[in-house]
Amino acid sequence: MESLQQMALAAGLAWASGIRLYAAVFIAGLLGRFDWVTLPAGLAMLEHDWVLVASGVMMVGEFVADKVPAFDSVWDALHTFIRIPAGILLSWGVFSGASPEQQFAAALVGGAITSGTHLAKAGTRALINTSPEPFSNWGASLTEDITLVGGLYLIWQHPLIFLALLALFLAAVAWLLPKLWRALRSLARRISGAAQRNPAQRNPA
Numbered sequence: 001m002e003s004l005q006q007m008a009l010a011a012g013l014a015w016a017s018g019i020r021l022y023a024a025v026f027i028a029g030l031l032g033r034f035d036w037v038t039l040p041a042g043l044a045m046l047e048h049d050w051v052l053v054a055s056g057v058m059m060v061g062e063f064v065a066d067k068v069p070a071f072d073s074v075w076d077a078l079h080t081f082i083r084i085p086a087g088i089l090l091s092w093g094v095f096s097g098a099s100p101e102q103q104f105a106a107a108l109v110g111g112a113i114t115s116g117t118h119l120a121k122a123g124t125r126a127l128i129n130t131s132p133e134p135f136s137n138w139g140a141s142l143t144e145d146i147t148l149v150g151g152l153y154l155i156w157q158h159p160l161i162f163l164a165l166l167a168l169f170l171a172a173v174a175w176l177l178p179k180l181w182r183a184l185r186s187l188a189r190r191i192s193g194a195a196q197r198n199p200a201q202r203n204p205a
Contacts, residue, residue: 006040008159010094011166012151014110017087018117020066020148021079022058024090027152029055037156042096063145069129069137076122087114113166116173123180 016024029046032039045051065075091110095103121144128136154162 004159004163005156006094008155008162009040010091010106010110011113012155012162013090013094014087014113015117015166015169016148016151017083017090018114018119019121019144020059020062021083021086022055022062023145023148024152025086026052026055026059027149031156040094040096042093043090066141066144067138069134072137072141073122073126073129076118076125080118080122083118084111084114087111087118113170116170116177120173120176120180123177123184127180127183 013024013028025046028037028039028043029048029052031037032043033047033052039046046055062075066072088107088111091113092103092107095106098106125137125140128140131137151162151165154165
């Protein structure tokens with residue numbers, strides 16, 4: 001596998017893991033299984049029957065869970081401990097036949113990409129969930145689904161374009177994350193203040 005393709009695949013799977021981990025694993029495994037793409041040896045397990053079945057079932061579950069307002073944020077919170085390690089492993093798997101230094105670099109960069117993508121997704125969706133209507137949530141979720149499929153297509157067909165777009169995305173994430181953090185802290189303070197006022201209103205002195 002050429003270096004450019006390796007870089008795009010490692011970075012792309014890390015990026016996809018932060019959005020739709022199970023879809024990324026299932027689609028990559030399925031493409032490799034039917035020889036539509038060639039997966040590196042370190043990712044050959046994704047083509048295994050049981051891995052395809054498990055990732056396919058979880059992909060459907062995640063697709064549904066991500067469309068349910070509020071529950072999608074619970075799902076994201078729980079998957080903080082799954083997506084990031086998975087992104088690291090997938091990036092490492094792309095370079096499993098390379099030198100230890102390259103493997104370490106791939107795992108480090110992959111973990112950073114997955115972390116940034118996951119935190120941006122989870123933070124954005126948490127803010128969207130403050131809206132009582134479900135349509136903005138559904139719109140955001142479907143946009144993520146379409147973006148994931150488009151990104152996976154570019155990884156194999158136009159890796160250079162994917163890497164350029166990923167660089168722009170990561171720059172946007174670096175700009176966005178501090179603002180998301182401040183917005184979420186402000187939201188938490190408002191919720192905490194409202195919770196403290198309600199008992200006082202129910203039980204006036």
